[in-house]
Amino acid sequence: MPLLTLDKISLAFGMHPLLDGASLLIEPGERVCLLGRNGEGKSTLLKIVSGEVTPDGGVIRFEEGSVLSVLPQNLPSGDARTAYDVVASAFPETGELLVEFHHLSHQVDDASMERMMNVQERLEALDGWRLDQKVTTILGQYGVDPERTLNTLSGGWQRRVLLAKALVAEPDILLLDEPTNHLDVPAIAWLEDALTQFRGAMLFVSHDRAFIRRMATRVVELDRGQLVSFSASYDKYLELKEKALEEEERQNALFDKRLKQEEVWIRQGIKARRTRNMGRVRSLKAMRDEHRQRRVRGGTASFSVEEAARSGKLVAEASHAVFAYPEQPPVIKDLDLTVLRGDKIGLVGENGTGKTTLVRLLLGELEPTEGSIRLGTNLQVAYFDQLRGELDLERNALDNLSEGREFIDINGQSKHVLGYLQEFLFTPERSRSPVSVFSGGERARLLLAKLFSKPANILVLDEPTNDLDVETLELLEEQLSEFKGTVIVISHDREFLDNVVTDIIFLDGTGSVHEFVGGYSDWRRQGGRFPAETSGSRPDKQDKRDKDYNSTNKAASAAGTVGQSSKQKTVKLSYKLKLELEQLPAMIEQLESRVAELQGRVSAPEFYSCPPEEVSATLEQLSETESRLESVIERWMELEEQANQ
The missing domain is CATH 3.40.50.300 (P-loop containing nucleotide triphosphate hydrolases)
Incomplete structure (x- = not known):
């Protein structure tokens, strides 16, 4: 049974229909990416699912007992609550008591102690300590200090806290609206890893193509008020969408040609009117109505840059x-x-x-x-x-x-x-x-x-x-x-950088x-890494260690990479580590093949018609294999860096 069913949802603002009988089914374990042009109504659709907006018509059904959570698009500004307070607020009544008990525990006056005893009794009645443990555990998993206030955290760490709040209630469905906006690459990579561990269903809006490729098991497009599902990967969706638009244009051209012929017939002279077929007249009227109601796909943006006179070289x-x-x-x-x-x-x-x-x-x-x-x-x-x-x-x-x-x-x-x-x-x-x-x-x-x-x-x-x-x-x-x-x-x-830039400057x-030739992927291939990928630092412990990029620059110099070179002391790997380094490429190749096999299985149109337990097992296996592959690649990069020092 689907976790979420949208049946003929309609919504209009004024004379403009935003949703026009849109329907959608989401099964357990799916990660559905909602795509569409700006202004099509993607965020509004998420608000309809979450209950913030009431549609003009249609039915929204959730599987009985299912829990819904939302990761908001906008980060809070000036929120002075602690991370613990924010995550605990996921449980309305119990959360308020937990927050109060948490703050009272830091006070020693008699009135506070008496109030704390009353709160404790109420928490015990509501099984609050189990929820307290869940809040503390998830903050620990995400590496967040429970006492840090949100307004002292960066955007990436605020996103961690909000995701912890969304997931602490163990939802069956998670809604996300542009979750990567304003996050740096390490924060995006962390978010991707955290979301792949989530076993529920996801419905998310994003224009980050690398994020979509990593996360989506199905693509749904909101186009002219309708939801069109593509049971395929993002790249396959692009191919299918192009073919669908070509076919739509062909059918519209045939329809318009036939309509034009009928309009010529109806406007013929006296002879034609004598022999006019009333059934054909009614058919023409229906064709006119159909043409009038057709929602034409909006044009594509078309712009160019106003170039000034050339600067100096x-x-x-x-x-x-x-x-x-x-x-x-x-x-x-x-x-x-x-x-x-x-x-x-x-x-x-x-x-x-x-x-x-x-x-x-x-x-x-x-x-x-x-x-x-x-x-x-x-x-x-x-x-x-x-x-x-x-x-x-x-x-x-x-x-x-x-x-x-x-x-x-x-x-x-x-x-x-x-x-x-x-x-x-x-x-x-x-x-x-x-x-x-x-x-x-x-x-x-x-x-x-x-x-x-x-x-x-x-x-x-x-x-x-x-x-x-x-x-x-x-x-x-x-x-x-x-x-x-x-x-x-x-x-x-990441994809925008790959498609536009010819040089990467890394701070x-x-x-x-540090300067490198090429795009983002080239920088990564040359050994480029963020401090957060190696330091494992908490938000209150800024990593001050200076990274040594000389070996990377030296290896990339043949391709024209500009780097700062210096003499380096040669450090030989032990026999055990050298043997491990030699074995890792074959292991990476095996894992990549396994990931490709599982992704192919998940992308197949008939995949979600399999029994739910088989779908969940396959998705879990894919997630575990991807995580294993990332770990092995990181280990290979670490040993390769040591070998080149």
């Missing part, structure tokens, strides 16, 4: 540059870096490692405290802000873009502002709506429109992929690849900056 050159805030350790130290016209650079590092500071140094917005940075000539910069601070929420899209202009020049061509906004999928009516009512994706598109309307030879994009749908993402990737100027991208979207958190 040199954009920026740093020599032994250091930047530190007063009485603070250096954010950037001993920076030697040259940026040339046409470079496409991706900045990678955990949150708080100084990526934005480095960009400001390279653009001349900050002066180094030591060393020097020489800037090139004729630099015109356009900046994409991840916080969308460039937008005035009280003004409409038209006013945000036009700044008093009726026409704007794009690569020598004059365009009306409304027409230009339509290239970014804003209708004239939507262009006159205040930005405050826009979705995250619409705000991102508007900021891109504003960014690309300004002449620039340097584009700086800070987390540009957040909230953008896949089609707009792919177009953005294409435009950035064709852009003749310089591109500097701060992003945690390791100690102030050191």
Whole structure:
């Protein structure tokens, strides 16, 4: 029996039907990715499932006794509750008592002791100590200090606390809306690992293609009010979707041709009207109604970058540059870096490692405290802000873009502002709506429109992929690849980096900056790792150890990698470790084959028609094999690094 059934759900805002008889079944153990263009209603559908929004029509059914949890999209701001308090709040009455007892236990006055005894009695009656143990256990599993307050944690650690709250109640269904937004890569990797251990069903919205590939066992697309299911992997879904759109266009063309022929027939002269077949007339009327009710797929965004005159060949050159805030350790130290016209650079590092500071140094917005940075000539910069601070929420899209202009020049061509906004999928009516009512994706598109309307030879994009749908993402990737100027991208979207950048600059958190040729995957293949992957540090213990990247740079130098070299002492592995290193590649190959076999079985259309126990066992086996593969790869990288030292 399905865990969740949506049967002919309908919802409309004004005259615009967001959901038009949408239906969906979710079985136990499935991880369903909900895809669709910005504004199609994906977040609204999740709110309908969670009960936050009531549909106009249709039925929502849960399996009897099933538990639903939600991992919210937005992180809390200014929440002064402790991690323990947040997770305990998953149990409404018992959680409040646990939180009160937890705080009373830190007080020693008589009144507190008396109240604590009363709370203890109530907790015992509600079996509260078992829940207290569950809260403490899950916080321990996620490495979170129960006494840390949320407002002192980074976004990644806040996400851990919220996931702990969502899972502590052992839900059968978990809803997630853009869970990777604003997380750095180590936090995303941790989230993926944690979610693969979850045995319940998942329904999630995401535009992070690497995340979707790792997590989804089925793809469901929300398109023009309907839910269309693809029992396939993400890559197979893309292939099937393209074929489905081609077939739809073909059928529409045939229908339109036949309708045109019937319209010609009905408008013929006196002779035709004498012999007019009334059945054919009724058929034509039905065809007209069908054509009128057809919901045409919206157009694809189409935009280009307004390029300024070329900058000088040199954009920026740093020599032994250091930047530190007063009485603070250096954010950037001993920076030697040259940026040339046409470079496409991706900045990678955990949150708080100084990526934005480095960009400001390279653009001349900050002066180094030591060393020097020489800037090139004729630099015109356009900046994409991840916080969308460039937008005035009280003004409409038209006013945000036009700044008093009726026409704007794009690569020598004059365009009306409304027409230009339509290239970014804003209708004239939507262009006159205040930005405050826009979705995250619409705000991102508007900021891109504003960014690309300004002449620039340097584009700086800070987390540009957040909230953008896949089609707009792919177009953005294409435009950035064709852009003749310089591109500097701060992003945690692994596939976006692979598709756009030609150089990776990694900030390791100690102030050191390391440069590698290639995209994100190339950096990983060259041994690139985040400190969090090796330090295992808790959020209150910042890892200060400086990583040694000399062996990686040395190995990659044949491919043109720029690195800092130094003489290294050769360290020989013991015979036992050497033997283990020799055996690991074969083990990795076996595990990869097993993972591919299991993924093929899970992706088969008939997989979820198997008995539930067989489905659960296969999914569990896949998760365990993937975890084993990751562990073996990490061990191989560790020994390989030791062998090359």
